[in-house]
Amino acid sequence: DGTEIEIFELMMQVYQPPPGDLLGNFKLPVFAAAMILVMGGYQFVKQKGPFDPGAAAASAQVCQAEFAAMGSACSVAVAGAVKSCSLDDLQTAMEHLSKESRSKLVTALGKPGSSIKALPVTSPAAILTGFWRQKLGQEGSAHIPIVKAADIAIVSRSEKKFDGKGGHEPWFGPTAFTIFGERWTLDNFLGAGAFGQSYLATHEPTGHRYVLKFLSRDNDRELSFLRQAPFQVFQHPNVISYVGIATHIGRGSSSWDPARHIVVMEAIPNGELFDLIAAEAAALSDGTMRRLVHDIINGMSELCKCGITHRDLKPDNLLIDENGHVVIIDLGCANLIHWLQEETQEHNEERSTSPVLKTQSSKFMREQTAAVGTDLYHAPEYGQKMYDSEKADVFTVGILVFLLKQPIPPFHPYFGGLKVLTDEGASSKWWDRKEFQQFAEASELKALINCLWARSPEKRPTFQQLQAAMAGDEDVLKHFPALAWLSGDLSGPLDFVRELRERRPNLSLKCTGVVEALALYVRNFSNAEDAFRSANASNSGRLSAAELTRSLQDENSTITPEGVAELMRRYMSREAHDMSLDQFKVMAKAWEFGGRPIVHDVGRMNSRHFAFSPRDGGAEKEEIAAFTSSISDAFSAAGYRVEKVSNVIDAKNFENSAAFTVTMGRGTELCQLRISTFTMDHKLVVQSRRLWGSSVEELLMLQQMNNDLVKTWGARVQPPADLLKEMADVLMFTRVGLSEVCCLG
Structure with a gap:
């Protein structure tokens, strides 16, 4: 924590x-x-x-x-x-x-x-939500916290706006502001839609990144949905995690024009599933496809349990997180069915209880009142006065499965559109088209897709049934034998990580706690060889990612097999599926101190501070200039690309500050940091913030910087008290509010 x-x-x-x-x-x-x-x-x-x-x-x-x-x-x-x-x-x-x-x-x-x-594992977003609830006096609420305009204040703003993207001109530039007195900064413009714009932002006390979506309509559909939705659904690992919303931020001020509301949600670092599908690379294995499809089904099943259907599923609205999992986003078209609770006096008095459906078998029948979704992902029944929105989402999942295998829109008019479908899905003649040759030897996969594409909605399974099929439920598989593909083997963590990296070389995979746990684990033995043999439960002489994960989870239960595989692959040949003793020794030696001599709290905070004392007799202005130059030179000497950043609001807006980005890798980029330097309490301070990439690469980059700085500036000193105090204030809430936060999920 x-x-x-x-x-x-x-x-x-x-x-x-x-x-x-x-x-x-x-x-x-x-x-x-x-x-x-x-x-x-x-x-x-x-x-x-x-x-x-x-x-x-x-x-x-x-x-x-x-x-x-x-x-x-x-x-x-x-x-x-x-x-x-x-x-x-x-x-x-x-x-x-x-x-x-x-x-x-x-x-x-x-x-x-x-x-x-x-x-229990508690996400930074959940902790921040708990803090906002505490400030609002809504500790027992089952809904998203709603912040008022009076709780937000702008500290400073750059006159120059961010660069535009996709033909959209940003409303804002770099901005520092506070919510409940805690400092935030807008760091970058991400994109825009018809009624809003999204920005990457940093919660400065912790350094965690969030996406702030500014909405321009007073009666926005997404805002209305979020007000009603049960907050528990946003705690699921395959559904975007919301922190809260700020409403009517323009009242009495034009500072945020034309925005009217802000939606605050977690930042997912690895882009859209669309990018993974469209990448030039070998076809995904069935095991990796299953992992991704299972994530989508799990997330949609959770939404349906809470009475929610998405209505705009597509690769653009599915992101890849730091564990390689799919996260469902953009609930702007989502809808909540009418809750079937009895309106009793007791219910009216206890409004904080989480709403539940009287029956989980209720159909998601709704009236089509507005155009929603995206044409190429619509089910055949779209446009009818009444339709089952859950079964329409199931149909779209069939399209997503198809795209993972063959990145071509299956119902483009060129291929005949939706009229090619029957209750058995698409015909064998349609599947035999030369454009769909990836499916030539994939009979089980075609059967699954055809089942999801049944023209009649009642012929399609529900998400609950899809989830049961994943687990091999005999009753469901007897009723829907075409779902058998879902219960097949998943790819191992090492193969999964490699396949993702082949398509996205700059993938940011989470190694939180892995290097520390590895160091602690090895210290339990007299040498690395004994540690290797203890972890190698199969006694094969080759260590798998799954075996090492089980051992490291004794030190840190939050460690994932994907995080362990992400570390192991750096010390193994590309073709290897497990690790030799010699490779394990090299890895253990590299991280014998868990990374902590180099970085405070590896992988948990995106923002880190290092402080040094000025040299005797040096003027502060000249010292910070020389200090900044030393840092830039250290990164350049290591072969990293250094680019000066202008038009930036730094975390503290300190005088004498400078900022630049540092990128590891040329052509194939692996990690990027934003470095800021400033003086505080007569100390030279460097702030590092990982913009994207793995925390392991970040460690290697900061190690090079550190080794060079100590030669000139001596040993690091304790960071300024104000920086520590700000962190301590946040951690104090983390401890005090943990019991409330844990009950949210």
Whole structure:
């Protein structure tokens, strides 16, 4: 949850490395580290006051002084401190201990053989939603929080607007503003539709990225839908996560003209499924296609359970997230069926309860009152006065499955349009066209698509039935034998990652916690070879991504097989499907410190700060100029492309600041950072923000910068107090509001 950022700074005060060492030989005893958290960090965590590094460091030094004298009794002392903390604090401590130390701590707590239950995974968007609800006094609400114009204030704005895209002129340029006193910046223009524009924005206290959609109509269809929809649906991993909406932002001011409302949602980094489909590459394997199709079905099934149909499914409205999963977006055409609840006095008094359908078997019959969706993705019944919108979405999923195999619109007039369909789907003659040769040997896949394309809606399965078929449900497969393809094998994580990267070389896949967990896992053994053999459950002498994932999840339960595969593939040949012992040793050595000597909190925060002291006798203006030049030169010397950024609102708008982007890779781009430099509290500060790409590449880039800077500027110093205070304020809410946030999903 970010607390380890503060712990890392405390450790630096306990043990300051030589200038050129950068904690390379830093090995603070694990129990001393735990004591820093539970004793020194107690004031920060429990008293909800400003964080006092000096007092905490003093506590840590006392702990270290006692460490040698206490010997085996050390775990008892730690346990005594832990008992004064919450379960959340204890879990945080446990995650940073080796298995042996963890066992000692549990035993000392008087719980032999027990373990601490992992905290639920909570997304940054959900935490921010909880914070907004708290500010609005809506903690128990089952709907999206609605912010008022009075809660938003513009801090500064560039006179020059962002560059246009797709023939659309942006309404705004770089802008800094606050919501409930927390600072945000508009960073880039993403695109526009008929009634709105989207921008990439940063929540400055955490560095997390969001998309802000500005709507120009007072009575916008999407806004009306979001007001009514149950918030729980937006917590599903295959549905876009909304934070909240801000309404009537133009009242009393023209600052946001022509926008009237703002919709805030999570940023999905890897573009549209359309880009994946249209890429020049070998055909996707059936296993990878299944992964993507399963994601779409799971997301749509969740929407339908909550009474929602999409009505505009297409590759442009399906994004790929940092785990390689498909996320359904753009609910502007979505509709919510009328809730069938009894209007009782009890219900009227308890408006915060989540709305539920009286029966989950209700048909999604609706009257066609407006043109929605996209022509080439419409079902045959589109345009009729009454139609089943769920079955219409099922039909469109059939088109998406077709496109994953053959990127040609199947119902283009050139191929006969929708009139080629019967209740058995398309005819064999139609499938035999030379344009559809990808399906020549795909009889099971054609059967699935034909089932979804049945002309009569009642002949098509529901999303719930599709989900059951994925799990191999015998009753569903007996009724719809053509759905058998869905229950086939999925591609392994390594093959999946490679196939995605073949089509999108600059894919940003999430490695959150992987390098740290790898370092902690290897430390449990006397050497890397023993760690390898323990993880290799098959005893084959070759380590698979699935095997390593199971081992690393003991250190961090949130780690995904795709994140592990993304790290492993860098140390394996392109043709290999598993890892040799020698390759594992190289990988373990590269990340033996989990990346933490280089970056605070790897992969969790997109924004990171590094601080250095000016040289003796140097004027601040000249020092920041030389400091900035050193950073630029370090990246250039490593072969990265450096481009100066003008017209940018920096996170703090500090005087003497400069900004530029740094890109790894030429031609095939792998990662891009935005670097800003400024002075604060007589310190030279560099802020790094990952715009896209993997956190592993980010580590490699920042390591090069760091190694060069310490040669001239000496060891890093603690970042300015104001930066730490802003982070501490956010983390304080994260701890206090976690119990409420967790109940949302």
